[in-house]
Amino acid sequence: MTAPMSFADSHHRPTRRRLLSGLVAGMLALPLALGACGGDDEPAADGKVELSFFWWGGEARAELTEKALDLYTAKHPNVTFKKTWQANQGYFDKLATLTAGDDAPDIFQIDDNYLAEYATRNVTLDLASYQQSGKLDTTKFPKGLIEYGTVDGKLAGLSFGENTQGLVYNKTKLEAAKVPLPTTGQSWEEHIAWAKDAAVKTKVAGTQDPSADYKAFWVWLRQQGKELYNGNQLGFTKEDVQKWFELWKGARDGKATPTADVIHEGNQTDVTKQLVVTGKALTSWVWANQMPELQKNTKDQLGVIAYPGDATKQWPRSSMYFSVYRGTEHKDTAVDVLNFLANDPEVGKILGTDRGLPSNLDIRSQVAASTENPSMKQTIEVVGELAKNFGPAPTVPPKGHSTVRSELIKAAEEAQYGRATPAAAAEQFFAASQAAISR
Numbered sequence: 001m002t003a004p005m006s007f008a009d010s011h012h013r014p015t016r017r018r019l020l021s022g023l024v025a026g027m028l029a030l031p032l033a034l035g036a037c038g039g040d041d042e043p044a045a046d047g048k049v050e051l052s053f054f055w056w057g058g059e060a061r062a063e064l065t066e067k068a069l070d071l072y073t074a075k076h077p078n079v080t081f082k083k084t085w086q087a088n089q090g091y092f093d094k095l096a097t098l099t100a101g102d103d104a105p106d107i108f109q110i111d112d113n114y115l116a117e118y119a120t121r122n123v124t125l126d127l128a129s130y131q132q133s134g135k136l137d138t139t140k141f142p143k144g145l146i147e148y149g150t151v152d153g154k155l156a157g158l159s160f161g162e163n164t165q166g167l168v169y170n171k172t173k174l175e176a177a178k179v180p181l182p183t184t185g186q187s188w189e190e191h192i193a194w195a196k197d198a199a200v201k202t203k204v205a206g207t208q209d210p211s212a213d214y215k216a217f218w219v220w221l222r223q224q225g226k227e228l229y230n231g232n233q234l235g236f237t238k239e240d241v242q243k244w245f246e247l248w249k250g251a252r253d254g255k256a257t258p259t260a261d262v263i264h265e266g267n268q269t270d271v272t273k274q275l276v277v278t279g280k281a282l283t284s285w286v287w288a289n290q291m292p293e294l295q296k297n298t299k300d301q302l303g304v305i306a307y308p309g310d311a312t313k314q315w316p317r318s319s320m321y322f323s324v325y326r327g328t329e330h331k332d333t334a335v336d337v338l339n340f341l342a343n344d345p346e347v348g349k350i351l352g353t354d355r356g357l358p359s360n361l362d363i364r365s366q367v368a369a370s371t372e373n374p375s376m377k378q379t380i381e382v383v384g385e386l387a388k389n390f391g392p393a394p395t396v397p398p399k400g401h402s403t404v405r406s407e408l409i410k411a412a413e414e415a416q417y418g419r420a421t422p423a424a425a426a427e428q429f430f431a432a433s434q435a436a437i438s439r
Helices: 022-029 060-074 090-102 113-122 129-135 143-147 171-176 186-201 215-221 238-253 260-267 290-295 331-343 345-351 363-368 374-385 400-418 420-439
Strands: 049-056 079-086 108-109 163-169 283-287 302-305 321-324
Touching: 049 060, 049 331, 060 079, 060 331, 060 345, 108 260, 108 331, 113 163, 113 321, 129 345, 163 171, 163 215, 163 290, 171 186, 186 238, 215 238, 215 283, 215 321, 215 400, 260 400, 283 290, 283 345, 290 302, 290 374, 321 331, 331 363, 363 374, 400 420
Parallel strands: 049 079, 049 108
Antiparallel strands: 108 321, 163 283, 163 302
């Protein structure tokens, strides 16, 4: 069950390595007859419109989402919703099945693991013309969030939450041991040296080993002038991966990190298993907007900063999107619903930060001013501060991204446990990643 304001999406990782089996992939590739229809809405004879609306999350998110949709119906009595939701597990399998059966929801929640997959198969409606006409108002959105929803020049999804990479640290333990707090701008080597010193003084491992964490690897690559992806190709070499793995082998050898078994615990995506919460490391590598949920699970005071290195290489990542099915008979109405959910102040009060920091900056300020959650206030402030230095957003990851993420964990753990050298683990990951995105 997702707790209120859990940001469950930010650490969501699908349980299957690939979204689509050969059968489903083939079915998705079939021509979408409905998708070729015109954009005009086709209401029923009585003028009523029912839109199907599908999302993942827990009961708390379901309650908030239903309230927001009910508000739309209250203001537009001719529009009602068929609301369907389920837990994270199995969501994308269900969405693929619905889409393959020509029964896709009119509006559905999606993330950057699969946005490119659905966009390139013409499942998602291109929202660009609605944006350009003002019917979908994104004037209050950070530019990077719009860019990070664009696939092959088409706006495939509207961002419904912003986050960025965050290094969360245990302020209570560090201050008690009189260890200087980590700061934004430290190099990776400086961070590891700090972690080694902190471990000695606190008797707690200084930092979780993030060599299995794709977002840490991605930021590090950008700081080397590279990317995780270059279009539909990998943006890095086998030698880059080896250097990354060697960096963290040195940290493990220097006792800056925990043992491999404990690192494995931290490689899990469940917030409650993050080492900064369980007390097995002084830092965890997360999405910054997970901070409130992390704080709920520990009595110690936490802080959050940017990842090491040049912070301008971080970017505003969309925690999730809503997309409109290209074959819907109610395109205009569906887009109007998205516009309402993203920009209406009353909706902002209802949804808060459940899906991340609101994309509309005015709504975000409203939430920051009204929330009584101090860690949420801090997170909004931190992300806002980091945003001043954000560089351009990368392109949306290509299909196969979820497999790349899981393959990085597999290869990194081979190195972490000492079952493979950094070079051998790098070769394993590089080969598996190439295969994943070329399928």
